[in-house]
Amino acid sequence: MKRFILFDIDGTLLRTRGAGSHAFTRALADVLPGASLPASFSPHGRTDPDIFREIGEHIYSRPATDRELTTLADRYIHHFQTTLAEAKNFEVFPGIEKLVKELHADEKVALGIETGNLEITARLKLKRGALDHFFSFGGFGSDAPDRSEIVRIALERGLNLVGGKTQGRLSPIIIGDSIQDMKAAKSNGAFAVGVLTGGADQGALKKAGADKVFTDFSSSSEFLELLLELVV
Ligand SMILES: [Mg+2]
Numbered sequence: 001m002k003r004f005i006l007f008d009i010d011g012t013l014l015r016t017r018g019a020g021s022h023a024f025t026r027a028l029a030d031v032l033p034g035a036s037l038p039a040s041f042s043p044h045g046r047t048d049p050d051i052f053r054e055i056g057e058h059i060y061s062r063p064a065t066d067r068e069l070t071t072l073a074d075r076y077i078h079h080f081q082t083t084l085a086e087a088k089n090f091e092v093f094p095g096i097e098k099l100v101k102e103l104h105a106d107e108k109v110a111l112g113i114e115t116g117n118l119e120i121t122a123r124l125k126l127k128r129g130a131l132d133h134f135f136s137f138g139g140f141g142s143d144a145p146d147r148s149e150i151v152r153i154a155l156e157r158g159l160n161l162v163g164g165k166t167q168g169r170l171s172p173i174i175i176g177d178s179i180q181d182m183k184a185a186k187s188n189g190a191f192a193v194g195v196l197t198g199g200a201d202q203g204a205l206k207k208a209g210a211d212k213v214f215t216d217f218s219s220s221s222e223f224l225e226l227l228l229e230l231v232v
Contacts, residue, residue, distance in 0.1 A: 003227075004158045004172040005103060006114040006151065006190075007135070009122055011044070011177035011198020013100070014092045014129045020121075022083040024055060027075035031068075032059045044199065045178025047116030048073070049145035073118065080121050084128060092129040093197050099220035104134040109227075110162055113138030114154045114174060114184070116147060137161050147184040155188060173230070182208035191230060193223075 007013055010020070020043055028035050038058045043051055052072045056064025064072070084090070103109050111134055115122050119140040126132040139154030155172055174185035177198025185192035186209035194205030194213040202213045217223055 001170060002108055002110040002162050003170045003230075004110050004112060004155055006112045006138070006154055006158075006172060006174050007100075008174075008176035008178070008181050009113060009115040009117060009125055011200075012093075012175060012181075012195055013096050013131060014090070014125060015197075016084060016087045016125060017089040017091070019080065019083040019087040019090070019125075022086075023076050023080040024051065026079040026083070027072055028055055028059065030075045030079075031072060035059060045116070045147075045176075045180040047145050047147060047150065048076070048118050048121070048141035050116070050141075052076070053145070077118065077120055081124065084121075084124055090128060092131065093216060095217035095220050097131070099217045099223055100131060100134045102220060102224060103227075110137070110158050111135055112154050112158050113140070114147070114151045114176070114181070115139075116141040116150065116180075118142040147180045148187040151184040151188045151190070170230075173227075179204055179208040182210045185209065193226075 025037055028037060038054065052069050053064065056069055056072060104111050113122060113135045117140060119142045122140055123132060126135065137154065137157040139150040141150065143153045144150050151174060172190040173193060174181060174190045175193040175195060176182065177195050178200055182192045182194055182205055192210045194210035195216060196202060196213065197216050205213050212226060214222065
């Protein structure tokens with residue numbers, strides 16, 4: 001019996017410090033030269049398909065067609081490879097590498113990703129952070145525009161990976177920095193762990209359903225203790 005633990009990427013494992021926003025800006029400029037992102041633009045906690053929809057509507061003043069959205073996504077992926085390489089202040093958060101390494105080594109744990117990122121950009125971020133080999137499955141923004149559905153898909157893939165064995169009474173654990181992560185965890189019957197490294201405050205995460213909130217994971221033993229409590 002394995003416990004599934006899914007990590008969000010941005011604001012939870014690492015931060016790219018603008019690589020995504022810069023790539024969105026460049027993709028937008030390819031489609032409509034001189035255009036800039038909407039003043040209210042904020043990617044926090046959102047899925048990439050949702051962001052492409054907003055940018056599409058901003059450009060065309062109407063809902064973008066599937067073809068237009070595909071073009072935007074293609075341009076975004078193209079530029080992201082450069083903006084990620086240019087992101088000088090890219091950072092894996094304190095304690096993450098140790099925590100993820102310890103969880104990965106635990107045979108009772110199956111470690112996965114749940115992110116609004118397209119799978120290709122998610123993997124590029126994990127690779128730059130030298131975290132890619134710790135995660136054997138995941139759900140991505142390229143799977144669905146809705147985060148609850150992304151979590152559901154990730155858990156389904158995890159189950160397939162471990163041979164379809166049920167988890168019994170061990171509920172999955174979802175770790176994220178946004179309100180959307182907490183809501184997606186609860187709608188999938190998971191234990192929701194919030195972390196404050198992404199900018200959301202404790203009250204907002206708790207209100208969205210967080211069962212436990214950490215300031216950061218600089219002390220990985222704190223998280224591992226929680227895990228032991230949950231196993232009992
Ligand atoms: Mg996040």
